[in-house]
Amino acid sequence: MGAHISIPMYRRTVPQRYRLAGQRCTACGRVNFPPKAVCRYCRTGTGFDSVRLSGRGTVYSYTVIAGGGAPPEFSEEARCKGSYPVVLVELEEGPRIIAQLVDPPEEGITVGMKVEAVFRRIYEEEGVIRYGFKFRPV
Amino acid sequence: MAKSVVSYGSYIPFLRIRREEYISALGSCGADIKEKAVMDIDEDTVTMAVEAASDALAGVDPARVGVLALASANFPYGEKFIAGTLVEALGLSGSVLTSHHGGSALAGSEAFLAALGLLDQTDREYALVIVSDAPQASPSSGLDHGFGAAACAFVLARDGSGLEFEGACSRAGEFMGLRYRTAGETGVRDIGVGAYSSMAYNETVSASLSGILEKMGRIPGHYRCLVMPQADVRADTALAKKMGFGEDQTRDGLVYNLVGDAGCCTPFLGLCRALESAGTGEKILVCTYGAGSGSHSMSFCLNGPLPASPRPVGSLLEKKRQIGYIHYLKLKRII
Amino acid sequence: MQGVAIIGAGQTRYGDFPDLGVKELFAQAYFEMLRSVDRGLDPGMIQAAYIGCLSAGGGFQLGQLAPLLMGHVGLPGVNAVRVENACASGGYALFNAACAVASGKFDLVLAAGVEKMRDVSSSKGRYWLGVSGDTEYERLAGSTFAGIYALMAARYMHQYGLKREHLSMVAVKNHRHAVNNPKAQFRREITIDQALKGAPVAYPFNVWDCSPTSDGAAAVLLCSAKMAANFTDRPVYLRGFGAASDYLAIHDRDSITGLAATRKAAAEAYRQAGVSPREIDFAEVHDCFTIAEILAYADLGFCEEGRAHHLLEEGVTQLGGRLPVNVSGGLKAKGHPIGATGCGMACEIFRQLRGEASEPSRQVKNARLALSHNVGGSGGTAAVFIYQGGGQ
Known part of the structure; x- marks a missing residue:
């Protein structure tokens, strides 16, 4: 059983998933990601300029998902990797975002570690590959 | 000035398998490799293409790219317009002229040559050629032993100093x-x-x-x-x-x-x-x-200096993690 | 606003019941609730029902579950509604029922919750456990529900020096509490060594850091305070009730070493009750994962932020301590049938404040004020209640 995220729904977030398209609030200047209808920071701004995030950031927190407990759409990946890390990353531009970490360092993940966004397959459903961002140690 | 490569980027997957892994699992290795690159479970020729192209575009305004030529004998879909994925991932213009090349190991040079020609059909300065491939064969056949994976990308300019x-x-x-x-x-x-x-x-x-x-x-x-x-x-x-x-x-x-x-x-x-x-x-x-x-x-x-690639091939060859043959078979979705 | 009292409460045992469906589980809790009303109750007097449930029995009755359940117990005409806020569904059923009574619109309202989690395959179970976060981003990061709390735990460890052992201390304490609770899913003690060495789930959690999946139901009958004496001499008063939300996604929150929803809900409940955290005699808090109980200590005002693990070290929150937490066993050992949990906490507190803990050994002595705390998912919602007993 997948996440019930339809293909049209996935497609609507392609700019965010493929190239980290964020929005800069025209009222307070801060960057929202993922997009909001009202700025997450000033909570009043509703006008935004599109801005492409650098993908660079640091690990704010992390976990390692054990294979057996992975969501069904990630079970193939879990079977292959045994377990996989998920990180909460604080991006250079300010927002935090959650994603998988690929090529984790053998010495272990640490809070504060520098990472960069990479483009990867997230999962496949209905024969359709869902691409999106993950992170990788710099 | 003539058409030239003005920047380039390349990508080699992080995972490697050594010749010895084949020998210890199968008794022999049918290819003259020391080791080879293996795509991770969440990689394919499109994700490798994005990696290489992002580096090639490091100093280039994506809006000035008028041609996108893609090559792979192993696109992840048998039929589907692939360039759209690259356009969105790289932030290229939606009006870029696209061209896909596959079917054999000649696809790379076909794409390169096509891009040179297509440059005459656009007002923009640049053409982007992306060559990404990972040949596949059943691991039970010797053909698989030498098959690796990599991608590279070149930005061609109508006039420019470089290659x-x-x-x-x-x-x-x-x-x-x-x-x-x-x-x-x-x-x-x-x-x-x-x-x-x-x-x-x-x-x-x-x-x-x-x-x-x-x-x-x-x-x-x-x-x-x-x-x-x-x-x-x-x-x-x-x-x-x-x-x-x-x-x-x-x-x-x-x-x-x-x-x-x-x-x-x-x-x-x-x-x-x-x-x-x-x-x-x-x-x-x-x-x-x-x-x-x-x-x-x-x-x-x-004919002139090229900007150094953010990740030279030399450094990509050194950035790696070795895997065992069982892991390899998992990645090939055999087990 | 009129005062709100609890005059009856009942619940099933939590656990694995292959021969009971949502209807049967709900009926068991409902009838036990009816039997607990000291002077008896004509069920026809019940005016409204709020029923918490997430998955509606694995998805078979996502629409209009509440009338189905009320019809099953012979009350087809009662105004009934299903309430859903993930793991806080039961708490929000109770909150809505309390508001309905407080408003003066109704005098007798049923708050209940039910969940049937053990009927589905492990793959479907993992599906349901992943529908209450920010599906588009958290889930598509390959994260699980445990993974989100694990991110909070790892950050807390980094920021405040919490050790892995502290997480296990919560599990050991709550398992010990559950031993004598006949309603609990797991009634055996675990050692700290066991708790440290479970199979990994999501770093830093192992299986002992996680609440189980459970079947179960709970029902609480709320009555206007002015009418409570018609049914019992020993009502338990709901002195304060608060509920609040937060950004659903963990990446949108300013802090992940506490739940803003809990803080806001608690502030509202304390204000309404006119009591301070120091006056609380015992609490049932939301320990879906061991870190959740640790976060709750500061969020509920039991300690300063970042100091929660010291309460564990000092034994403050174990039975016999100054402020026992989760004497029922908590979600960890009593079990966590999602929609039932919030109402099940109220059942435990109703019995404890009336001196009716099933086993004398687990009775909290001389308690007057208690608190329950129910969280939706990873803190997108939270409900907090303050109860006052009439003495034991």
Whole structure:
């Protein structure tokens, strides 16, 4: 059983998933990601300029998902990797975002570690590959 | 000024499997590799393409790219417009002229040559060529042993200083039964007749190579470097020698023994590696070969400095993690 | 606003009941609730029902579950609604029922919750456990529900020096509490060594850091305070009730070492009750994962932020300590049938404040004020209640 995220729904977030398209609030200047209808920071701004995030950031927190407990759409990946890390990353531009970490360092993940966004397959459903961002140690 | 490569990028997957893994699991390794690159479970030729192209575009405004030429004999879909994924991931203009090339290991040079032509159909300065491949064969066949994975990307400019394209020569003929895949199959086959295979390779590649030398009015000694197709390095070396090229000329473009046969990408990855040590004024020949069979030879001259790639091939070759054969079979979705 | 009292409460045992569906589980809790009303109750007097449930029995009755369940117990005409806020569904059923009584619109309202989690395959179970976060981003990061709390735990460890052992101390304590609770799913003690060495789930959690999946139901009958004496001499008063939300996604929150929803809900409940955290005698808090109980200590005002693990070290929150937490066993050992959990906490507190803990050994002595705390998912919602007993 997948996440019930339809293909049209996935497609609507392609700019965010493929190239980290964020929005800069025209009222307070801060960057929202993922997009909001009202700025997450000033909570009043509703006008935004599109801005492409650098993908660079640091690990704010992390976990390692054990294979057996992975969501069904990630079970193939879990079977292959045994377990996989998920990180909460604080991006250079300010927002935090959650994603998988690929090529984790053998010495272990640490809070504060520098990472960069990479483009990867997230999962496949209905024969359709869902691409999106993950992170990788710099 | 002539059409030139003004920047480039490359990508080699992080995971590697060593020759010894094959030997300990299967008793032997059917390929002359030391190790080869293996895509992770969440990688495919499109994700590798994005990696290489992001580096190539590091100093380029994506809005100024008017042509996107893609090459892979192993796109993740048998049928689906792939360039759209790259346009969104790289932030290219939606009005970019696109062109897809596949079907054989010749796809890379086909894309490169097509992009040069398509540049005349756009007002924008740049064409982006992305060559990404990961040949597949059933791990139970020896063909799989040498198959690796890699991607590279080149930004071509109508006028610009860098790696100037001087000319190309082609050879096309019919040699069936060599590295082929029927519609719907996921891995390639080969009838495995050595003498026939050598004849096809030698006839096809030597024709395109002699053709380019003749066309350019040059002799092998005029070239600093010759990058060979690298599906069969032994055959490459023998042929290059027969044609009058020395080992010092073929060395800089060799990637096969550390990356494996990355299909249509191997000679271009070899070109990227050769560029890291080439000096201004030096000439480079790139020769591709697609079983079946066809060959392209392309002549280049480095007429000005190229921006250093953010991730040189040398560093990508060193950034790696070794995996065991069981892990490899999981990645190939066998177990 | 009129005062709100609890005059009856009942619940099933939590656990694995292959022969009971949502209807049967709900009926068991409902009838036990009816039996607990000291002077008896004509069920026809019940005016409204709020029923918490997430998955509606694995998705078979996502629409109009509440009338189905009420019809099953002979009350087809009662105004009934299903309430859903993930793991806080039961808490929000109770909150809405309390508001309905407080408003004066109704005098007798049923708050209940039910969940049937053990009927589905492990793959479907993992599906349901992943529908209450920010599906588009958290889930597509390959994260699980445990993974989100694990991110909070790892950050807390980094920021405040919490050790892995502290997480296990919560599990050991709550398992010990559950031993004598006949309603609990797991009634056996675990050692700290066991708790440290479970199979990994999501770093830093192992299986002992996670609440189980459970079947179960709970029902609480709320009555206007002015009418409570008609049914019992020992009502338990709901002195304060607060509920609040937060950004659903963990990446949108300013802090992940506490739940803003809990803080806001608690502030509202304390204000309404006119009591301070120091006056609370015991609490049932939302320990879906061991870190959740640790976060709750500061969020509910039991300690300063970042100091929660010291309460564990000092034994403050174990039975016999100054402020026992989760004497029922908590979600960890009593079990966590999602929609039932919030109402099940109220059942435990109702019995404890009336001196009716099933086993004398687990009775909290001389308690007057208690608190329950129910969280939706990873803190997108939270409900907090303050109860006052009439003495034991």
